Amino acid sequence: MSLWTAKEIAEATGGEASTDFAVDSLSIDTRSLQPGALFVPLKDVRDGHDFIPQAMKAGAAGSLSDRALESTPHIHVQETLGALEALAKAAASRSDARRIAVTGSVGKTSVKDALAVMFAAFGDVHWSQRSFNNHWGVPLTLAAMPKQTEFGVFEMGMNNAGEISALSQLVRPHIGLITTVAPAHLAHFKNVEAIADAKAEMIDGLGETGILILNGDNPYTRRIQAKAGDLDVMTFGHDESNDVVILDSRLGEAEIEVKLDILDEIVTVTLPVAGAHWVSNAAACMAVAMACGLDLNKAAKALGGISASPGRGDVTRLQIEGKAITLVDESYNANPTSMRAALSALSHRSGRRLAVLGDMYELGADEISLHAELSEPIAAAGVSRVIVTGECMRALRGALPRPLRGAWVHNADEAYDALLSEIEDGDVVMIKGSNATGLGALTRRLKQEFAHVI
The missing domain is CATH 3.40.1390.10 (MurE/MurF, N-terminal domain)
Known part of the structure; x- marks a missing residue:
């Protein structure tokens, strides 16, 4: 067909x-x-x-x-982008699919992919590929949704105010999820409150029966909630006032376990991924499952089938000149919150820990201090050496204790040489920076030359 x-x-x-x-x-x-x-x-x-x-x-x-x-x-x-948007609207109109939209400063791609895995246990699912989350990617994804789809998951990103509103009104989601609000794209916004307002534009596409899901642990949730009017709002978080309550969590080197209270039902979610940020991600996914009326235990079990997306924490074993190295690829993108989350996840891995870090872009007037402030989570994560690239990362290198200071390099090729001169058998190497720093090329080169994916 x-x-x-x-x-x-x-x-x-x-x-x-x-x-x-x-x-x-x-x-x-x-x-x-x-x-x-x-x-x-x-x-x-x-x-x-x-x-x-x-x-x-x-x-x-x-x-x-x-x-x-x-x-x-x-x-x-008459005009091809307008025609694509019209085709996207027609795809939504002809299908009975439950449409879920996901945005947030951190975690939207990982949560979108996890939701796709979860929904696959319940029926036909269609979702955004890679990070097709802008004014081209969202209509392309929606227009490509088959008529028989039962669940559609759409990631929505933004750089400026007004963009989420347009995307939400195009998709007209039944459920809108905002994973969190954090300092990302500050170069385009006055402050984090303005970012929260831009994320709240998700509301614009939700109909009267739509459900808005928010992170109850985030300090900007009340600001967004105040804009929701009569919409049904659900929250997830650690406080018992949330609809999905995080009761407990256990963090391992390559697995996490989260205990949740959902409508007085205790549900345990075990995920084969690392990092405390996945505790919130798991709760967010289960909040969507609750909003959809799914069997909660079946949804939790399905989430156990997820894997880290490429460039977002996927792990590769390397053999470099007889040295066994674990590569944690976080190279897709970075902001202060996601950088801290990645460092926290790194802290749970055994072995000497190295980090190759690139500039975090679009942080505005405070970009230098926001880079320098990473010295604290780096120390807390027990990182032994840090190689950096980018002008702003000079500030971080200066803030680090001298024993932690690796090379400052101009590009991915120089980072490759610096890293190979540093590594020892048994090391764990985490690589992260904004996409435009080019560190993705470094991870690809390492994988192509030395990798065995696990």
Whole structure:
């Protein structure tokens, strides 16, 4: 059964089909396009229409286009991004899927992926791939949702005010989850209160029967709750006033166990991942399960099947010149809160601990102090040596005790050389920084040259 026919796409977008065809998926990138896909050419630095011939050569079944094309199956539309959004709305309207939207300063991708695993135990699930969470990724994900989907999970990110509102109104979720509010993207906001207000825009797409789920341990939750009006609001956290109460937790080197009280039912969740931040993530997932009316014990058991997402704590065993090294890849992104969470998780691992840390971007006027302040959680985590890259990380290096100061390097290649000169047999190496620091290239190189994934 196809995802969309040309006729259905034309009806949804107000466009005109050049011929009959059907598509099985959607793509905005010819490098990852699968045969049978609908190519959606969007305009950024380059005009995606320039890549339509490549898309067809890669096996696309057809394309959207804002101009008539000769000898190419296509839907002629007024504007391609608007057409993609219209197709996304049509996908939501034709499906009975329960739609769940996830945002937050920290944890949204990990929670989104965990929810997908949980929902798979109950029916057909569709979810955002990688971090498709912006004004392109969200409509692309929604438009690609099959009609028979029972649960749809959509990640929503933002850099500026107004962005979550637009995405939420597009998805119109039945449940909106805000994992937490923390100092991220401060370069674009006056303060953390403004970030909370931007996250609260999730409310804009929730209907009268929608449910908003908030982190009861977060100091900005009351601010968001005050904006919710008559919406049904649920919370998770350690205080007994929450709907999902965290009673106890046990943190291991590669596993956590969380004991929860959910409507006077005691539920234990065991996850094969490390880090105290997963305690809150587990509670958030179970709050969604409760909101959906799922069997709680079955949901908890399903969550045991999760794994750390690439660049978000996935663990790889390396053999480097006869030395056994454990690599903890946290390279996808970083802000002060996620950096502390990663260091806390590192503290539970046995072996000498090393960290390779890159700048945390978009922190605004306080960026230097926010980097220097990481010296305390680094010391608390028992890290022996720290290699840093980026101008702001100079401040952290200066704040560290001298025995902890490894090299300051310009790029991932220099970080590779510095790391190999530091490692000893049995070391645990954690690598983390904002995506643009390029430390992802370092983890990829280490994995390609030395890895055995566990």
